[in-house]
Amino acid sequence: MRHLSVPRDQTQVWLERCKANGWLGDTGVLPLSDGRRGVPLNEDAPFDEDPCWEGLTTIDVPPKAQSPKHWRERLPSDLQKLPDSFWPSSYEVQGDVLLVKVEDDVLPHAEAMARAMIEQMPSVRIVCADEGVSGDFRVRDLRTLASRDGSQHTATTVREHEFIIHVDPSEIYYSARLSKQRLNTYEVLQAFRERLDHPLIVADPYAGVGPVFPLLLNHEGLVSGYIAGDLNPKAVNLLKTNLASWTRKSTSSLSPSIVVCKDARAWKEDAELRGKANVVLVNLPHDSFEHLPDLFPLFNPSGLGLVRGWAIVERTSLNGLVAKLETMVVAAGGTPSDTLVSEVKGFSTTRCFVVFQSIITWH
Ligand SMILES: C[S@@+](CC[C@H](N)C(=O)[O-])C[C@H]1O[C@@H](n2cnc3c(N)ncnc32)[C@H](O)[C@@H]1O
Missing domain, CATH: 3.30.70 (Alpha-Beta Plaits)
Structure with a gap:
C-alpha cells in the first residue's frame, strides 16, 4: 500500500x-x-x-494491521462463529473492574469472553460475572472470570464529577447511574442554603462510600458539617477514606464531622447524632418510606429542614405519595412545603424509582 x-x-x-x-x-x-x-x-x-x-x-509497504474494534473479534476463531446476539451486549466498568451479567448459555465460554475483554480494554484489570445484588447492604455477588495480573481483589477507584471515589463492587454498593441524582442534590442544597442563609449540616445515614459528598464539600461555604454513616462496615471504611481525601485541601473546619457504622433507625437514640441536621438524605430505595419516621428526630428542631430521598414504589401508588410524605412530616411535628415526588426511571413494569423531597418547618 x-x-x-x-x-x-x-x-x-x-x-x-x-x-x-x-x-x-x-x-x-x-x-x-x-x-x-x-x-x-x-x-x-x-x-x-x-x-x-x-x-x-x-x-x-504493507498497511498497518487494523486492531479489532470489538472484544468479540478477539475471541478464539471457533467462538467467533457464534452470532453477536449470543454474547452480552452490555457491561459496567468501575475503575479497573469490569462487571458483566452472564447468561447460562454463555457460561461455558465465560472465561474466553473475559480474556477477550481484557485484551481489548487496556484499563481493565479484572473481569467478574455479576450474579446480582443481595442482602441489606445491596452488594453484588461477583465471580472472577479472568484477571490480567492474577490479582483477585475488586478494590478500585472511579471518577465521578472530576472527583476520585474509592469503591469495591464485591463489598459495597455504588452505582454510577445515580450520579445525575447527586448533581441534582447538589443544586437543591445550594438553593436551600440560600434560603436558610447559613451553611448546612447534612446527615446521610445510608451514605455507602459517600458519593454525594465531594460536590457538596468542594463548594466553599455550602456545608458546615456532616454526619455520614452506613450499616455495612466495609462501606464505612471506604467512606472514611473518601471523606478524608475530599476534605484534605479544605481550609474551613467542619463541625460536626462524624462517621458512624450503625442502623440509621437507631441514630435518634444517640445525643451526638440527633437534633443537628438541616438536611437528611434517605437513600434506601426499597425501605425509604418505612424508615422515615425514625429519621425525623435527626433534624435540628428549630427553623427549616430539607428531607430528600429515593424510593422504589408501585406505579399505582404514585399519585398518593405526596400526601403520604406530608402526613408523615405532620405526624413528626413539622409543617411540609414544596413537597414533590417525581419519577426518575421505570424499575419494572409495575414499579418505578422516584425521588422525593419536602421542606419542613419545625415548631
Ligand atoms: C442504595 S445504597 C445507597 C448508598 C449511597 N448513598 C450511594 O448512593 O451510593 C443503600 C446503603 O444503605 C446501607 N444500609 C442498608 N440498611 C441500612 C440501615 N438500616 N442503616 C444504615 N445503612 C443501611 C447499605 O449498606 C447501602 O450502602
Missing part, C-alpha cells in the same frame, strides 16, 4: 492535508526508519512527482 514518507514532526500536517483532499487511506500511520512516518494514501492520491507533495516521496 502506498504511503507518503514524512518527517515525524510533520505527520499531523500531512494527515490533515491528505484528509482534506480526500487522499487519506483507511489504515493507520506507520512508523518508518530514521524517525519518519508513513501516511497511508488511497487510490485518488496524486502520483509521486506531483508538486503537491513538496518533494516528499511515497513508498509501497
Whole structure:
C-alpha cells in the first residue's frame, strides 16, 4: 500500500492535508526508519512527482494491521462463529473492574469472553460475572472470570464529577447511574442554603462510600458539617477514606464531622447524632418510606429542614405519595412545603424509582 514518507514532526500536517483532499487511506500511520512516518494514501492520491507533495516521496509497504474494534473479534476463531446476539451486549466498568451479567448459555465460554475483554480494554484489570445484588447492604455477588495480573481483589477507584471515589463492587454498593441524582442534590442544597442563609449540616445515614459528598464539600461555604454513616462496615471504611481525601485541601473546619457504622433507625437514640441536621438524605430505595419516621428526630428542631430521598414504589401508588410524605412530616411535628415526588426511571413494569423531597418547618 502506498504511503507518503514524512518527517515525524510533520505527520499531523500531512494527515490533515491528505484528509482534506480526500487522499487519506483507511489504515493507520506507520512508523518508518530514521524517525519518519508513513501516511497511508488511497487510490485518488496524486502520483509521486506531483508538486503537491513538496518533494516528499511515497513508498509501497504493507498497511498497518487494523486492531479489532470489538472484544468479540478477539475471541478464539471457533467462538467467533457464534452470532453477536449470543454474547452480552452490555457491561459496567468501575475503575479497573469490569462487571458483566452472564447468561447460562454463555457460561461455558465465560472465561474466553473475559480474556477477550481484557485484551481489548487496556484499563481493565479484572473481569467478574455479576450474579446480582443481595442482602441489606445491596452488594453484588461477583465471580472472577479472568484477571490480567492474577490479582483477585475488586478494590478500585472511579471518577465521578472530576472527583476520585474509592469503591469495591464485591463489598459495597455504588452505582454510577445515580450520579445525575447527586448533581441534582447538589443544586437543591445550594438553593436551600440560600434560603436558610447559613451553611448546612447534612446527615446521610445510608451514605455507602459517600458519593454525594465531594460536590457538596468542594463548594466553599455550602456545608458546615456532616454526619455520614452506613450499616455495612466495609462501606464505612471506604467512606472514611473518601471523606478524608475530599476534605484534605479544605481550609474551613467542619463541625460536626462524624462517621458512624450503625442502623440509621437507631441514630435518634444517640445525643451526638440527633437534633443537628438541616438536611437528611434517605437513600434506601426499597425501605425509604418505612424508615422515615425514625429519621425525623435527626433534624435540628428549630427553623427549616430539607428531607430528600429515593424510593422504589408501585406505579399505582404514585399519585398518593405526596400526601403520604406530608402526613408523615405532620405526624413528626413539622409543617411540609414544596413537597414533590417525581419519577426518575421505570424499575419494572409495575414499579418505578422516584425521588422525593419536602421542606419542613419545625415548631
Ligand atoms: C442504595 S445504597 C445507597 C448508598 C449511597 N448513598 C450511594 O448512593 O451510593 C443503600 C446503603 O444503605 C446501607 N444500609 C442498608 N440498611 C441500612 C440501615 N438500616 N442503616 C444504615 N445503612 C443501611 C447499605 O449498606 C447501602 O450502602
